[in-house]
Amino acid sequence: MAVSDASYDRDSYHRRRKSVTRPDPRLDSAMDIARRVGNADFDWDAFDSAAYFEHNYGTLRGDDERIIEIVADFFHSDRRTWGARAIDVGAGANLYPALTMLPFAGEVILFERAFTNREWLQDQIKKPCPSWWQFWSHMNAGRSAYKPIKDPFDLLSRRAKVEKGNIFSLKPGQYDMGTMFFVAESITTRNDEFVRATQSFVNSLVPRGSFAAAFMRDSSGYRVGGRSFPACSVDERDVRQALDPVATDVRIQTVESKDLRDGYCGMIVATGHKRT
Template sequence: MALTPAAGGGCGESSMPPPSIRSLQPVNSDVEWDSFDPQAYVRHNYAVLRADDREILCRTRDFLARAKLSDADCVDVGSGANLYPALSLLPFARRVDLCDWSTSNVSWLRTQIHGYDELWDPYWQVCAENPAYSALTDPRGRLARVGRVRKTSVFDVPRHAWDAGTMFFVACSISADRAEAERAIGRFLDALRPGSPFAVAVMLGSRGYHVGQRLYPAVALRRAEVVARIAAGAYDLDVHEVRLTPPLRDGYRSMLLATGRTRG
């Protein structure tokens, strides 16, 4: 996208206003999400269980175990090529909807729910450190029975459709538009029924990320604005920031996990 030169003030130049300038910051609809490479994303992000993901998973696991859920309609919004949010919901779910807009991610998810790769076993082992999870002895079979992949955007999920939900690293990484990031958080919370437990994770200060050879947009979110946006639709909010050296990649400051329950 090229910038239109601004009109000057010299003699002989048109007095007409310059054409509107389209922002160089891509919005969600500008991105070719169907070209997203889930295999490359998994190799870079999840092939080895990192300490920061372990901490986020532990905190999510313990929060959901305390929520006393059972036979719940659960959702993971913007699953992408990440199974551990869905795994954290498994013991409490009669169904888990894994939602994503990218055709390539949807295909990958459909393959995984019928028998996920061994690299996700360490993530389940972290879950199984909690008794609420260790009682589930066949997580692969459970996901195959209750998992369902839905091709839908975070902006199109229905209102008040689920009893519990997760949304990990979505609002910060689907657009370079701050307003879209805030809207994504609001739509996720609104998709849950009043009083539903949830977990949201975002990258703070992200400046974009590579998947294979492609660069994808991000929003450099700040802790205070994320917490304020979530708090507008939630109560019993608990927020924890995770920093790790070395970081997963260049171009972000930390990860933030927020858990709580949705307002009525």
């Protein structure tokens, strides 16, 4: 579903940004999180994209280096024909999942629910932050499919399209390849919604479509810009159980983090293909 023109009204955007930088104390307590457990119970349009980016992607961390290696190696070895239709579900304030698909994709849909994240993505596509070059340099090291791309951000600006959408309403069988990083377990405290979101992502691919998904392990929730957001605590077994009905060739790897933030115990990366 395309983003409406109204979604990019500048005055509206800055009013929202002002509200983001003045956290509502009613949203900060653990009790409030416990009461509002479902995805629909949170104001995702209040997500502080700039704060999230600075905290997580202002510089390339060791855990993201390992995730890049896993995902880029998977897509590189998959030998997909160039021109795939790709999607990054819940793109958020993060460009590197889309960059891992760039050598193979004729089109990359950055599918995102939050208004602030869509604005951030639009701005980053036009003028990316310098730190993304660190991610790209690690991505194309020793991988022939990535090497010919001299200006990945110019290419991304021409191939990427930001679309407004909800993960639970993705249409099935639309994309040849896809990524979903830290989304299904980070939008709800409910296990059934985690499973439904994960399967909705995989089902949006065509049969045998390639995917890479990353999850926070044993997450208990997180804070962005002074606001609390929900998480569903999952481990490798939970990820496999969610994927098994819809995916095949699934490989699950755990990524340790030497710079652990409060609220989670490392990361999980799953790669595979949509079932036929």
